[in-house]
Amino acid sequence: MSRSALTAAQLGYYGCHACNLVAPVQPGRHDAVCVRCGHHLHLRKPDSVTRSWAFLIAGYILYVPANVLPIMHTSSLFGAQSDTIMSGVVYLWTSGSWHLALIVFIASILVPSAKLLAMTFLLLSVQRRSVWDPLQRTKMYRIVELVGRWSMLDIFVVAILVALVQLQSLATIEAGLGAVAFGAVVVLTMFAAMEFDPRLIWDPQGGRRG
Amino acid sequence: MDYSALIACHECDLLQRRVRLHGGAVARCRRCAAELYRDSPHGIERSLACTLAALLLFLIANAYPIVGLEVQGNRQEASLYDTVHTLWIQDRKDVALLIAVTTMVAPAIEIGLLLYLLFPLQLNRLAAGAVPILRFLDTVHPWSMMEVFVLGILVSLVKLEHLAHVEAGIALWAFGGLIPVLIAAANAFNSDEIWAKVSVLR
């Protein structure tokens, strides 16, 4: 379905990324500033794709130690134990808390992996100027932005366990290197999603509907 | 021409004409359905009330222990600050900083700056530096993760239940109360209206 609608960019208007005010900008000008909020005006977030890739690739690299290295070391009278993210989920599952196992599995394993894959897909589709279902891709981006933060769950759990068990003679819990890597993956993928500009999904469409 | 009558969708860039909204209605992009702006009746008063409530709960959440643990007559309590402090002395300074930023620093900055902006705005005055502060709030917001932290507390409680007797601390209730307050605050805060008001007052 096609419809005579135009984007701000096609008409030479810039929508301010900070305060959303629309203003006309002469072609070729790069020093324009929003009259309302002073933000530098640009059509799309600058170097959005390159920056997003950089954060995403760093995220992929740290994804490996985040899942392989232990996020937590427990030592007690009964021996020492190291837990990775996956073994933490398995522990919850086998100890009968299957609902919590499910929550942690979604937050710590499903969300980070799906987020890396979704951002890869979005970046590739934008680079190839794909016209495939922009509405679905925009929705995908919205979900990525919405759920990414929930992956911090396991880091918070480790921090609380560490603090609570600290002074007990019974046991000590220490955060492992896996927690550092995992925290970094969450932060890096959040940056990747922030740098991505969803307008790029629609640019190959012109003013057409999705 | 008055460009304030136009709006470009922040997600798909479609240029659209603004319409006047009533009764809390939401205007969505006709191409991608992103929320463009909305009518939020008494938005500033409501945001102010919610932010004040959030401040109170946030202070309680920081001042009191979140959970207590009892093993063989020994009682151990942990507050939000303890989680950061313990990680720090275990030489996991990076994780300690991440926790401090997402559960203490970012929420504190967000609540503080919102109050600083909203109080004068309520009286039709503009706080000094309102424009850069409004822009900065957008940057801080994603890093404030208190609702995720609350879920983290619940998961830790269940994990510890097998080891020892756990008790919810006062801060846990404060954290629990923060979630609906933060949702209400986010709903009441109408950045489009506030930007419009800021440009009128300047």
Ligand SMILES: [Zn+2]
């Ligand atoms: Zn921008």
Ligand SMILES: [Zn+2]
């Ligand atoms: Zn602006």
Ligand SMILES: [Zn+2]
């Ligand atoms: Zn749109």
